[in-house]
Amino acid sequence: MTDLLEVDNLGxxxxxxxxxxxxxxxxxxxxxxxxIGPNGSGKSTLVNCICxxxxxxxxxxxxxxxxxxxxxxxxxxxxxxxxxFQLPRPFVSLNLMDNVRIPLLYxxxxxxxxxxxxxxxxxxxxxxxxxxxETKARALPRDLTQVEMRKLELARAMAAEPKLLIADEAMAGxxxxxxxxxxxxxxxLNEQGVTVILIEHIMRAVMSFSxxxxxxxxxxKIADGLPEEVMHDPEVERAYLGQ
Amino acid sequence: xSVRSIPFLLVTLAIGAAVFAGAMLLGNDYYFFAGYVVAQYxxxxxxxNILGGYCGYVNFGTAGFFGLGAYxxxxxxxxxxxxxxxxxxxxxxxxxxxxxxxGVVGFGMGYLTLRLRGAFFAIATLALAVVLETLVVNWDxxxxxxxxxxxxPETIGPIGSYVRYLFLLMLVLAVAALNVARLIERxxxxxxxATIRDDELAAEAAGVPTLRLKLVATTISxxxxxxxxxxxxxxIGYLQPSSTFGFDYAVNAIAMSLIGGTxxxxxxxxxxxxxxxxxxxxxxxxSSAVNLLLVGALLVVFVIVAPNGILGLxxxxxxxxPDEFVGxxxxxxxxxxxxxxxxxxAAPPAAKPGSAPGSPPP
Numbered sequence: 001m002t003d004l005l006e007v008d009n010l011g012x013x014x015x016x017x018x019x020x021x022x023x024x025x026x027x028x029x030x031x032x033x034x035x036i037g038p039n040g041s042g043k044s045t046l047v048n049c050i051c052x053x054x055x056x057x058x059x060x061x062x063x064x065x066x067x068x069x070x071x072x073x074x075x076x077x078x079x080x081x082x083x084x085f086q087l088p089r090p091f092v093s094l095n096l097m098d099n100v101r102i103p104l105l106y107x108x109x110x111x112x113x114x115x116x117x118x119x120x121x122x123x124x125x126x127x128x129x130x131x132x133x134e135t136k137a138r139a140l141p142r143d144l145t146q147v148e149m150r151k152l153e154l155a156r157a158m159a160a161e162p163k164l165l166i167a168d169e170a171m172a173g174x175x176x177x178x179x180x181x182x183x184x185x186x187x188x189l190n191e192q193g194v195t196v197i198l199i200e201h202i203m204r205a206v207m208s209f210s211x212x213x214x215x216x217x218x219x220x221k222i223a224d225g226l227p228e229e230v231m232h233d234p235e236v237e238r239a240y241l242g243q
Numbered sequence: 244x245s246v247r248s249i250p251f252l253l254v255t256l257a258i259g260a261a262v263f264a265g266a267m268l269l270g271n272d273y274y275f276f277a278g279y280v281v282a283q284y285x286x287x288x289x290x291x292n293i294l295g296g297y298c299g300y301v302n303f304g305t306a307g308f309f310g311l312g313a314y315x316x317x318x319x320x321x322x323x324x325x326x327x328x329x330x331x332x333x334x335x336x337x338x339x340x341x342x343x344x345x346g347v348v349g350f351g352m353g354y355l356t357l358r359l360r361g362a363f364f365a366i367a368t369l370a371l372a373v374v375l376e377t378l379v380v381n382w383d384x385x386x387x388x389x390x391x392x393x394x395x396p397e398t399i400g401p402i403g404s405y406v407r408y409l410f411l412l413m414l415v416l417a418v419a420a421l422n423v424a425r426l427i428e429r430x431x432x433x434x435x436x437a438t439i440r441d442d443e444l445a446a447e448a449a450g451v452p453t454l455r456l457k458l459v460a461t462t463i464s465x466x467x468x469x470x471x472x473x474x475x476x477x478x479i480g481y482l483q484p485s486s487t488f489g490f491d492y493a494v495n496a497i498a499m500s501l502i503g504g505t506x507x508x509x510x511x512x513x514x515x516x517x518x519x520x521x522x523x524x525x526x527x528x529x530s531s532a533v534n535l536l537l538v539g540a541l542l543v544v545f546v547i548v549a550p551n552g553i554l555g556l557x558x559x560x561x562x563x564x565p566d567e568f569v570g571x572x573x574x575x576x577x578x579x580x581x582x583x584x585x586x587x588x589a590a591p592p593a594a595k596p597g598s599a600p601g602s603p604p605p
Contacts, residue, residue: 051448052447053444053447053448072447072452072454073444073447073448074446074447074448074449074450074451074452074453075452077447077448077449077450078450082448083448085444085445085448089442089444089445089448090441090442090445091437091438091441091442091445091446092441092442093437093440093441093506094434094437094438094441098434098437101434102434102435102438102446102449102450102451103449103450105431105434105435106431106435106449106450106451106452107449107450109431110450156445156449157448159449160449160450
């Protein structure tokens, strides 16, 4: 299979602080990739550089066969690169229906999507049902629990009908059964052909989901391979457990 | 234009016509003078609300755009003044010109301030009004700091005095502004504006081209303000920079929108009808200086008692949350249908996350 996402020699600095240093990463279409690393290792920065929220000074990002460097975030989303935010960022003045409606109106429609009129409403309901929020379709985000907000965040990313979905800590603070729910959701998406990058601290979830694992430590990629092998890599153990 | 917009247009036109007919029946020119100001503020506050209420960008430069429209008229007036036939340029044309110029400046302002948010954006817009005033003060052709005299014809056609004609034009403009605001609110554009107000990063991630939408908002808002300013020299007769670019316009436009409620086109309308009429009443009964005091006092009261304006109060009273009101908004069906028509020819995307909702979990 061809590479859907190719990150080459990517570097990002914040002033004198090197957040990412020559990261190379390629993700094949249909893959389930786990991205782990201690706090502050640059996982979210990497996501932000891939999705165009931040500009990388160095290196390049190719998505679906084309260089996306310099493209604003909304154009990358339209190319099929969707992400959920680590801290949920719902549209606070719009109800849940309208929150998931936005990507349909602006991303799917821009691709020449297939949703029109009342079909959009149905589709919004379907998306909310998939994450178990259909009863709150008319509620505002402020009435949601933290867990529900994360589900809304995922639903909104799914609404953009992405080729690659990056779930940035979508499960933090969730119970076991809720984590199961979201894992089932992500696996189902993957089986429908969506490539998924899962960024997570909950190792049980990462290990059960990922077919490949990438480890970031202090802005560098220190491991990339099968989950079991990566977890027994001495360098990874050192990063997580100390010397 | 969606199907439901046409009845609304007809209803607002009918109301406008009724208002004008009522004023004609009363016959007193004072009502036209006072009504003109109220109608002008309906345009200004609706225009302000497109950027301030829908997008969340607080514009303190209303007077700048308003003055730009007014002085574009003065410039044209000076150009044709020496001619044998003064007033050869009809006022509707001047309105379009004022709108064009202010729209261009609005676009420029949006482009220059695209990285500014909150108070910084407000300060930048305030600066714009000051810059424009300074330019006009130093531009002799339009009167400079001395001001400019515009001699309007006494009467026009069958309507009677010229101020009636000006009122009619401003009424049409107010109807147009309300229709534009409502149309935006219920379209795809309105949803996009709301996401800009809520969270620009998340909006970008959802595929919303935030910069482009922001420019659309500053352009439309600026153009409407300029259009409201264009007939003003004919109304006032003597135009002076310091009052034309005065802070009153900015404060009033903001206050009227906030007092009415910024979540919908109805808010600025209610706020203007209330505050604008009250101001006119106070001007003739007490003094025009009390106007701003009234605005200040009302703003303080509303910020404390009803931060979401009268609209917010009404929703509270009806035991309904504002979100249900927002939730009733429907998308522009025609636009969506047109998008679907083009989609029919294009291949559907490979992945449809929502296409198998009932499939059992693996």
